[in-house]
Amino acid sequence: MEWQFFVELVTNGMLTGLMYALVAVGFVLIYKSTDAINFAQGEFCMIAAIVVAGAIKLYGFPVWVAIGTGLLFMLVFNWGLERVVLRPMIGRPVVAIIMATIGLALMFRGLGPLVFGAETRPIPLPIPDQPIIWGPFFMAPIDVLGAVISIGFMAVFGWFFMKSRKGVAMRAVADSHQVSMAMGINVERYFVLAWMLAGFVALLGGLVWGSAIGVDTQLAALGLKVFPVVILGGLDSIVGVIVGGIIVGVVEAISAGYIDPFVGGGTKDFTPYVLMILVLMVRPYGIFGKPIIERI
Amino acid sequence: MTNTAGSGGSVKLKIQGVAKSFGGVRAVTEVSADVQEGEIFAIIGPNGAGKTTLLNMISGFYHPDEGSLMFENHDISNMRPADIAALGVARTFQNIALFRGMTVLENMMLGRHVLMKTGVLSAFLYWGPAQREEIAHRERVEEIIEFLNLTDLRKTPTGSLAYGLQKRVELGRALAAEPRLLLLDEPMAGMNQEEKEDMVRYVLDVNQEWGTTIALIEHDMGVVMDISDHVAVLDMGAKISQGTPDEVRADPKVIEAYLGTTDHKEVA
Numbered sequence: 417m418e419w420q421f422f423v424e425l426v427t428n429g430m431l432t433g434l435m436y437a438l439v440a441v442g443f444v445l446i447y448k449s450t451d452a453i454n455f456a457q458g459e460f461c462m463i464a465a466i467v468v469a470g471a472i473k474l475y476g477f478p479v480w481v482a483i484g485t486g487l488l489f490m491l492v493f494n495w496g497l498e499r500v501v502l503r504p505m506i507g508r509p510v511v512a513i514i515m516a517t518i519g520l521a522l523m524f525r526g527l528g529p530l531v532f533g534a535e536t537r538p539i540p541l542p543i544p545d546q547p548i549i550w551g552p553f554f555m556a557p558i559d560v561l562g563a564v565i566s567i568g569f570m571a572v573f574g575w576f577f578m579k580s581r582k583g584v585a586m587r588a589v590a591d592s593h594q595v596s597m598a599m600g601i602n603v604e605r606y607f608v609l610a611w612m613l614a615g616f617v618a619l620l621g622g623l624v625w626g627s628a629i630g631v632d633t634q635l636a637a638l639g640l641k642v643f644p645v646v647i648l649g650g651l652d653s654i655v656g657v658i659v660g661g662i663i664v665g666v667v668e669a670i671s672a673g674y675i676d677p678f679v680g681g682g683t684k685d686f687t688p689y690v691l692m693i694l695v696l697m698v699r700p701y702g703i704f705g706k707p708i709i710e711r712i
Numbered sequence: 713m714t715n716t717a718g719s720g721g722s723v724k725l726k727i728q729g730v731a732k733s734f735g736g737v738r739a740v741t742e743v744s745a746d747v748q749e750g751e752i753f754a755i756i757g758p759n760g761a762g763k764t765t766l767l768n769m770i771s772g773f774y775h776p777d778e779g780s781l782m783f784e785n786h787d788i789s790n791m792r793p794a795d796i797a798a799l800g801v802a803r804t805f806q807n808i809a810l811f812r813g814m815t816v817l818e819n820m821m822l823g824r825h826v827l828m829k830t831g832v833l834s835a836f837l838y839w840g841p842a843q844r845e846e847i848a849h850r851e852r853v854e855e856i857i858e859f860l861n862l863t864d865l866r867k868t869p870t871g872s873l874a875y876g877l878q879k880r881v882e883l884g885r886a887l888a889a890e891p892r893l894l895l896l897d898e899p900m901a902g903m904n905q906e907e908k909e910d911m912v913r914y915v916l917d918v919n920q921e922w923g924t925t926i927a928l929i930e931h932d933m934g935v936v937m938d939i940s941d942h943v944a945v946l947d948m949g950a951k952i953s954q955g956t957p958d959e960v961r962a963d964p965k966v967i968e969a970y971l972g973t974t975d976h977k978e979v980a
Contacts, residue, residue, distance in 0.1 A: 581821070581828065581846065588811050588822050595809040598771055600797030600826030600889065 423552050425669040431555060433645075433665020434563035435628070439621040439638050440645040440657045441570065442614045447651045448590040449610035450502075452513035456521035458639020459528075460615060462631075464490050465622030466528050469537035469631040479540060486619050494615030498608050506607070525636050536632040539623060562624035566661075569620060573613075574654050586610065590652075644692035650705020659703065664688045723782075724749045724893055724925045725770065730779035730789075732765055739765040741949045742779070747893070747942075752919050753927045754936040757946035758969060763929040764806060766946070767897055770927070771803050772796040783893060798826050802891035804882045806898045806929075812871030816862055816881050819870055820853045823888030853888055860884045860914060876907030883914060887924075894918070896928035900935055908932070912939055933970075937961060945969065 442457040467489045471482035501520065505513050543557045577583040589596045589606045596603055625635055645664045649656025672684040695703065725747040732740045740762040747753040755763050768774045770781060772793035780789045788796050802823070810819055828845060857863055860880050865873065870881055879899060886894055899915065900908045916939055918924050930936045936943060937957040945953040945960055947969040953960050960966055 581825075584814070584818055584822060585825060587814065591811045591813070592809060594773065594793075595805065595811070597773075597793035598797055598803050598805075599822055599885075600794050601822075602794050 420552050421673065424554050425673040426666055427553050427555060428559065429666035429669030430662050431559035431563045431665070432668065433662040434566040434658070435559065435621075435624055435661075436638075436642045436645045436664055437657045437661030438562065438566040438569065438617065438624065440642040440649070440661060441573070441654065442617045442621065443642070443646045444649075444651060444654060444657055445610055445614045445617065449586055450513070450607055451590070452510050452517070453651070454614065455514065455517045455639065456524060457614065457618065458636045458642070459521045459524040460490070460494070460618030461622040461625060461638055462528055462633060462635040463493070463524055463622070464615075464619040465539060465626030465631040465635055466532045466537075468619075468623065469539050469626060470532045472539070473537050474532075479542065483619075483623065486622070487616065490615035490619045491612050494611045494618075495608060498611040502607070502611065503604065506604070521636070521639065525633055528636075529633055534632065536630045536634075538630060539626040541623070541627045543627075556628075558624065558628045562628065565620055565624060566658075569617060570654055570658055573617075577654065582606075582609070644688040647692050647702055648695055650702030653702070653704035656702055656704030663691070667691055722749045723747070724784065725927065726780075726782040727766075727770075728780050728782070730766070730769060730776040730781060732762075732769060732774055732777055738949050740769070740776075740946075743944075743946065743949075743951045744779075745944045745951065745954060747925060747927050750919075750923050750925055751941040752915070752939055753925075754940040754943045755927065755929045755946060756931070756933060756936055756943060759931075760948075761946040762949040763946055764897060765949075767803070767895055767927075767929055770796075771801060771895060797889065800890070800892035801895065802886035802889040802893075803895035804879075804886050804897055804899060806901060808875075808878045808882055810870040810878055810882055810885070813869060815867050815869055816857065816873075816884075817853065817866045819881060819885050820856060820888045821849065823885035824849050824853060826889050852890075856884050856887050859887075859917075876903055876910070879903065879907070879911065880914065883911070883918075887918065892925060894924050894926045896926065896930075898929055898931060900930060900932055908935060915939060 439457065439461055442460065443454060446452060446454040446457070464486050468482045468486035471477040471485045472479065477485065497520070501516060502513065505516060541558070541561070543561055545557070548555045548557055548560060577587065585596070585601050586606050586609065588599065589601060589603050593603050621638070622635065625638060629635070642661075642664075645657060645660040647660075648663055649658070649660030667687050668684040671687040675683045675687075699705075723746045727743060727745045727747075729742050729744050730740060731738070731742055743762075743766060745753075755766060757763050765774065769776050770788070772788065772791050772795070775790050780787055782788070783796070783799060783801060786799055788799070788801075811822065814822070828849060857866055860883065862877070862881065862884065865877065870878060873881065883896070883899065886896075896915070900911050903911065912935060915926065915928070919926055928936075940957055942955065943957055943960045944951055945963075945966050952965045952969055953963040955963070
């Protein structure tokens with residue numbers, strides 16, 4: 417029985433980890449194109465989920481229409497955010513942009529419940545409630561769906577980024593704004609594209625996490641929760657986000673399964689951060705991040 | 713029309729009394745010059761003479777405080793870099809500015825960005841018009857790669873190439889934009905003799921075979937005198953001399969500017 421318990425922990429840890437990766441990739445998107453860390457990514461997920469759940473609950477929209485509404489909302493919302501708040505900050509110190517995103521995050525956390533109400537709402541995706549049992553594996557359907565969506569998004573986004581012309585141009589912008597400009601690349605357009613993509617992936621994250629744990633301001637805490645994922649994987653690596661997510665998910669599951677019974681619970685909330693600090697001490701740029709060699 | 717060297721050709725780039733200060737430092741003062749269609753025009757001068765500032769104004773990274781810059785019939789004085797690039801001005805950088813993680817081919821395809829039309833959504837769909845456009849551009853880029861003898865290195869990440877080759881890829885990336893004005897910021901800086909000779913040959917070939925107008929900044933006066941049709945000499949932000957290489961070489965002000973600094977060994 418002992419090994420089955422272990423297999424179950426690892427499987428579920430991996431599924432949860434892939435769902436973390438879906439939130440974490442939002443950070444990577446923004447960091448790769450603008451060099452800034454967007455601390456509001458968790459709030460984006462929350463807003464997306466609130467809009468979808470609210471459309472179902474308050475207006476009686478069918479699930480798919482509600483998801484469509486959420487998508488449209490996030491694209492317009494992030495487009496507007498970039499134009500109004502972030503565009504004027506291009507060229508300012510990165511710290512200023514980071515502080516602005518922290519401000520935005522706290523604002524959204526306060527405004528969300530004010531507009532849509534503070535109660536916890538469900539997102540009833542049309543999937544079964546019964547766990548999937550497959551040999552020794554014992555999985556929640558929403559976790560499986562979340563993991564599948566996560567892998568699917570990474571594959572499509574990875575292709576876009578590595579192979580498509582717009583993706584290559586986006587990498588060029590991330591590499592050097594100045595040189596990209598000399599190449600005739602409209603840098604601002606790619607910033608908007610990055611923020612809109614971050615809005616899109618926030619909708620996916622909000623959907624799977626909202627279905628898994630319910631929709632309220634707690635969802636915003638995801639942003640901080642996935643921080644070890646981003647740092648472990650390296651801020652600029654898509655593969656890193658997947659691996660980082662899986663590591664964090666598994667570490668959480670194992671500490672919940674093996675350490676919590678002895679200390680009375682709660683270790684899974686901080687073990688990922690312990691791991692993050694340990695990794696940072698050895699590789700300050702994450703497991704998959706680019707080491708930046710600076711001449712002093 | 714390979715080389716209209718001066719007389720007869722129309723003015724490609726008209727620099728009229730441009731000035732630029734940073735804080736209290738006057739980097740460029742009252743510089744005027746005409747770059748003729750189809751020529752190689754060199755801007756030379758000691759360190760800190762304002763050469764790169766002038767080039768950065770032409771490509772739109774800085775805007776002149778005074779004066780104006782006309783490219784063909786467009787006033788580009790206050791245009792943004794991407795818009796100037798779209799008009800047909802391409803450049804290289806003094807410190808190699810390749811996208812190091814990308815291959816030679818990817819870098820050059822990016823150089824062609826200004827000529828590509830399809831939008832974001834169609835780029836997501838690889839087939840259809842986007843693919844046809846991609847193939848046409850790819851063919852042209854392959855020609856440039858062949859012209860620069862980089863065929864074997866097409867798929868190599870540029871970060872792993874030797875210095876001279878990186879400079880050559882950067883030239884190729886600028887050429888990929890099919891520029892009507894090519895700006896080269898110290899194309900031979902830091903090269904050994906053999907690499908320099910290669911680069912000189914490519915620059916001359918581009919000018920003669922494709923008729924591309926070239927404005928270049930260079931420190932190495934020997935090279936400049938050999939390949940340029942006209943030379944402007946900057947010192948302390950001001951233009952102190954201009955003319956054919958022979959005229960400039962004989963100008964006492966030029967000799968003094970160079971001898972007055974530690975660069976006198978470079979006078980050819």
